[in-house]
């Protein structure tokens with residue numbers, strides 16, 4: 318079947334279609350611990366290529382042959398959502414352009430590298446705040462599909478809040494444009510006899526009939542969340558309706574995004590940065606609670622284990638920043654307000670707070686000195702890229718988020734978990750959101766370590782949920798966290814998610830095996846023998 322599919326696509330698409338062993342192998346891994354060999358790689362040149370591929374696959378599905386389509390950016394996904402056994406549709410090769418930048422928005426193709434957009438926006442005095450720390454090597458399509466977030470999210474929010482409209486190719490190849498519609502415009506959409514009309518009718522009915530449940534199951538206790546399908550923001554009390562927030566965060570399981578229109582905000586490169594050092598988690602927690610009231614543009618944390626790790630493996634990295642005493646926790650507090658007066662006022666407020674809680678802090682407005690201080694937070698990369706013996710830091714419990722007031726319980730719970738499995742802990746992340754990152758060192762070629770993977774994951778996700786949290790603050794469900802989704806939202810809400818998936822994708826073509834109907838036994842069989850990010854080395858035809 319894959320030979321036939323490739324042959325048809327080669328005949329009909331402008332972009333390249335590959336089935337070479339090298340290409341298939343390259344796209345058989347992403348940033349996760351899983352692997353899956355695809356059948357065909359497609360590098361679409363334009364929206365017509367995407368539409369033709371989807372339409373062809375839909376026609377095959379009507380005849381009973383299912384060939385999945387997985388859209389892919391740079392494949393940095395940490396939960397296995399950029400893998401698939403059918404067609405991998407790779408966007409960064411050709412559909413990677415900035416189409417338009419105007420006063421307060423940008424229109425881009427999904428394969429654009431995030432950092433390229435950000436650099437261009439800076440020259441216009443604007444920026445897109447929810448950039449992930451993988452900004453240099455991930456795409457806007459991936460960020461939209463994952464509802465990505467980062468260090469600025471504490472002030473500005475997640476990707477969803479910045480997506481104004483999308484062009485989406487539906488499972489049957491129809492192209493739709495999403496944006497907020499008035500009640501009158503929605504009524505018109507409902508009258509359409511196309512697949513788009515069917516989607517609007519079914520989804521509008523589903524949301525109206527289940528509004529109480531959707532509202533009740535919304536996790537209002539956490540400040541960020543990338544788990545599940547976002548149904549709460551689709552229909553508003555004024556009757557307006559927008560598919561955009563639902564497509565954002567849906568990981569290519571509802572359609573393929575071919576164009577993105579984003580809101581941008583003013584960029585101020587003049588910031589004030591404070592690095593504060595704590596010897597006690599309670600004092601740290603007290604400081605974070607009060608500092609949140611000053612509306613910082615970043616509130617980031619690293620723990621002593623991470624600093625010890627960096628000192629051991631990369632001794633020069635923190636030289637002159639942290640030398641003698643290793644603090645229990647370091648907090649980075651940033652203010653990016655455009656007005657010098659406001660920034661200075663907020664910095665003063667922060668110093669007052671820190672005088673009561675931290676044993677030492679450094680404040681600077683100087684860009685070079687700030688770069689030095691940011692190294693403390695960015696040293697997390699040392700863990701991610703380091704090899705310890707045969708073990709590597711594996712992303713299996715890397716993104717849980719809990720209610721703000723549970724921060725200390727969360728931190729202690731993580732330490733207890735690492736202790737239980739006799740692993741060295743290291744924690745970093747977004748203190749302002751209680752969204753912590755961590756990656757235990759495991760050797761996936763070792764049967765004992767392999768057995769631990771899902772035990773650690775089960776313990777961790779149970780703990781996060783018991784605290785009223787969510788399994789993913791920003792990296793999304795993918796394959797890894799999909800089996801926990803019924804526990805995150807409850808059975809009834811999960812049944813709604815399943816119906817949403819079925820409305821958009823009745824044949825199960827759009828990135829199946831991600832988010833919905835995923836069993837742990839299934840993904841256990843996909844566990845890699847060796848974890849690496851080799852796939853990040855390029856395998857792209859040139860435009």
Ligand SMILES: Cc1cc2nc3c(=O)[nH]c(=O)nc-3n(C[C@H](O)[C@H](O)[C@H](O)COP(=O)(O)OP(=O)(O)OC[C@H]3O[C@@H](n4cnc5c(N)ncnc54)[C@H](O)[C@@H]3O)c2cc1C
Nearest residue numbers: 390391392393394398449450456458459462465466569574
């Ligand atoms: C070192 C490291 C640090 C990271 N830090 C962060 C962080 O700070 N915050 C964060 O949120 N994430 C982070 N991530 C996870 C990941 O990098 C981001 O979520 C990123 O936005 C994914 O982009 P990508 O281009 O690699 O997408 P991919 O991995 O290629 O794809 C991700 C998902 O998007 C879907 N997708 C891609 N393109 C399309 C499209 N055109 N239409 C529909 N669906 C599409 C894919 O099917 C998949 O489900 C990190 C990952 C690594 C390895």
